Amino acid sequence: MQFIPSALLLLFAVTFFCIWLIERQRRQLLLFALSFLAFGVATFMQFALWPSDIGYNTIMTSTLYSAGPLLLVEGVLARSGRSMPRGEHAAWFAAIVGTLLCFYYVENDLQVRVYVLNLGMAFIFLSGVWKIRQQMRGGVLDRAVLWLLFGLAATFIARTLLTGSSVPKDNIPEFFQSDFWIWAQLTMSVLGVAMGLGLLVVASADVILALKAERDSDPLTGLLNRRGLQGRAPRLLALGRRRPLSIVACDIDSFKSINDRFGHAAGDAVLQTFARIVKAQMRAGDVAARTGGEEFVIVMKDAPVGDAFTLAERLRRMIADTRFAGLPADFAVTCSFGIAEFHGGEGLWDAIGRADKILYAAKRAGRNRTFAEGLQLPNAA
Template sequence: MQFIPSALLLLFAATFFCIWLLERQRQHLLLFSLAFLTISVATVAQLTLWPADIGYNTIVTASLYSAGPLLLVEGVLARSGKSMPLVEHAAWFAGIVGVLASFYYVQNDLQVRVYVLNFGMGCIFLSGVWKIRHLVRGSVIDRAMLWLLSGLALTFFARTMLTGGSVPTDNIEAFFESQFWVWAQFTMSVVGVAMGLALVVVASADVILALKAERDSDPLTGLLNRRGLQMRVPRLLALVKRKPIAIVACDIDRFKGINDRFGHAAGDAVLQTFAGIIKSKLRAGDIVARTGGEEFVIVMKDAPVGDAFLLAERLRRAIVDVRFDGLPADFAVTCSFGIAELHDGEGLWDAIGRADKILYAAKRAGRNRTFAEGVQLPNAA
């Protein structure tokens, strides 16, 4: 029975390792696996008193118990695109192991070692919480990760403060009979399983969301594709009842000629750079999708047609000034825009169709210009 917590931790280590084998670009899964494995080995070493020399055992278990939280925190940070500096890893590790060694070889006090180790592990988790505190404004999964790590840190402090007084100062056999050890095994089983299951759910959700994003995204530009835009239709139609929504249809002028003269690689570079410029100019909350070869649609929330016209003009002028990879330095890429308002009760694609007609009117008028409903619309037959 005493090895159940170790076995459960080992099971989660194997689980994360198997998921990592399927998703090797997600390095945080390997770190999760190593964290659970390290803690599992530490509990076995402590239970079996291996190495048998108490001093060596203290150093070995302290090293493993310190490495586990560091690996777990590094995994959580890696998932969020962050990391803990190597010098900070080394400081935590050396500090905990060094203090525990001194409280065996210099002043032997098992109770102090218990307090130092558990508070040290809790502080490592809290340092991770501090580094990902921005996730409090993230997705549900991100916030769950933040609170999971916070709760894990608090268990080390609460458990130790409530039961640490039961630990003897130098009697190892009495330690394994203490209230602290009983509760440590219990919480390790419960909290370890809860944390393991939660991380499995997070890992699974990450994979599912990534597959969904891949399905709904254009692989060349990273923008939404037609399907991705369609998935946002219900929310847009609900929003239009309260706020104006402008639909901006955009097309790169004479794009086929670019492909024919300079090759498809140059054309792809133009599309990628063009998409990047659009994303950099949009407001937070606006939506942009690539709906065809050189065709793009921008959905501007809470924006009347006049505001959309000003944005389109800024984009049009910005594109003219850009020099694209694969094209001669004196070759200017231009684009045209057509703008319509999404009306209450109208389908999104109907509004896009109206914006397209206005766009083609702009092209017939000479290209490299912006036409919009009620703003500028000559020759719009």
Template sequence: MCGRASTSGPDGMSPNLSAVQILTLGSPSIAALFALSFLVLSRQSDSARYLKVLAASFLLFAAASLVQILGIPQDAGWNAVISAGLYAGCVILLGDGVLGRSGLGLGLAVKIIAFVSIVGGICYFYYGSNDIIARVYVLNFGCAAVLLIAAARLTRLLRGRPMERVLFWLFLAFALSFFPRTWLTLGQVHAGMGARAFGTSSFWVALHLTVVLFGIALAVVLILAATMDRIEDLKRERNEDPLTGLLNRRGFHEHAAAWERRRERPLSLIACDVDHFKQINDRYGHAAGDQVLRRTASLVARLLRAGDVASRMGGEEFLILLPGTDAAEARALAQEMRKAIETERYAGLSEGLRITASFGVAQMEPRESMADLAARVDRLLYAAKRHGRNRVEVGSLTPSADSTDAGRH
């Protein structure tokens, strides 16, 4: 990325490729290969847009490199402007693609200002003041600025998984590398340097080698991150209830087993069941019933703290796992949930119809298994149904005291 002139010969024809040019032809080939990899990954991912943006970025880099290496178009001015535009687009899409993985973006204003500034600067320092050194500064420092803006918005990755942190620091290093690389090699470039000499200069070689090395490292990390994202998506699909977005039975048991192995105390469990749900389905239809379940799940999830786990176990029953919570705290939370459900107005139901839910609450005992705790809160839930519904039943420290044979509908 240097805003150089075309390498065409004085007779207007492209010269024979030099050893340096043959070497640097590897960079567009590698970029095109990674672009293809991103496109393949995008077909396997639900969040495909950012992968397509990254593919476009690497394709633009390949195109820009070929424009410079092959001297197409042969007019030196057009070659400089077109290659600068392609490089600017490449960097803008790279920043936008990496940000897109985190649900962020550069923003339209930043993209327009960056592109116009870089291409406009190249035009001015070619046609207005033919200064190759100024063009080097404009293109390289302009690209660095775009990447640094993206890096500043990526700081949230520092709180993520190790792969996220590797991606952030590598991306930041790539952005910062434009400055020392330009300063260290600019001594090999002078204002009167011809196009052919520039194309074989140490600046040109250093530029492409460092860009290729950083590009390979960044692409590999992005591909690994995208693969891990896909694995997480598949795991989430396997463990998530599609109707409510809460964990399903499988997901709950995985989380519960992990907490049981840790044996951290206190730990409490809440069972919640929507009252008279079958009647709601029969009277208003399954669409209305689904709406009740979605809204109930949303109300429950809204009251949870970090670390709490809510799941839909099937039908109208929910389980909420509360690490670090004793029975009194769990009871208070269940009461909040009960009141929130009771006072909520549900679309598609008769005016004045109240939806209520019953709750069973228990704290895990010292030698109690998770399965026994779940059975105990289930019995407490039956008791809440038996005692009139729309209430919270809290377990004692003696499991047998919680037993009841009442039905729950």
């Protein structure tokens, strides 16, 4: 029974490693596997009292116990594209292992070693919480990871402060009968399962969301595709019933001639640069999609037609002033815009259809211009 915590931890290590073999671009999965491996081997060595020499056992288990939380925090940071500086890793490791060895070889005090090791691991977890504190304003998964790490730290602190005094100073047999050891076995099992399952749920959700984003995104421009825009339709329609919602339809002028004269690589570069400019000018909450070859739609929330017209004109001028890779320096790329305001009760694609009609009126009027419902609308029919 005493090896159940070790077996659970090692089981999660194998699970995360197997998932990493499938999703190797997700470095955090390997780090989670190594963390659970470190904890699992350390608890096994401690429970089995192997090696039997207490000095060697202290060196090896303290090394693994220090590596476990550092690897776990590094995995949490890697999930958000960050990392802990190597110097900080070394400082935590040296402080914990060095202090433990000091309180064995210089002044033998098992109780101090218990406090140092457990509180040291807790503070490593808390340092990770501090580093990802901005995730409190993030999505559900981000907040879940933060609270998992915080809960782990809080449990280590509470367990140590409440039961640490039961640890003898230098009697190993009594240590294995202490309240601290009993609670350590229980909490290690519970925490191991909770943390392992929690991280597995987060990792699985990350993979599912990434696949969904890939399905809903245009691979060339990184904007939404038609399916992605359709998936956001219910939320956008709900917003449009309460606040002004403007639809901006855009078409790159004479795009076919760009492909014919300069090749499809140059055409792709134009699309990518156009998308980057759009993304840079969009407001928070606006949605942009590539709905066809050179056709784009921007949905602007809390924006009457006048505000959308201002954005479209800014984009139009920026595109005309941009020099695109693969095109002659004196070649100007232009685009046309049509803007319609969403009417309550209609569908999103109905509003996009009206914006398209206005867009093609702009193209018939000479291209490189913006027409908007109620502002400029000659020959829209």
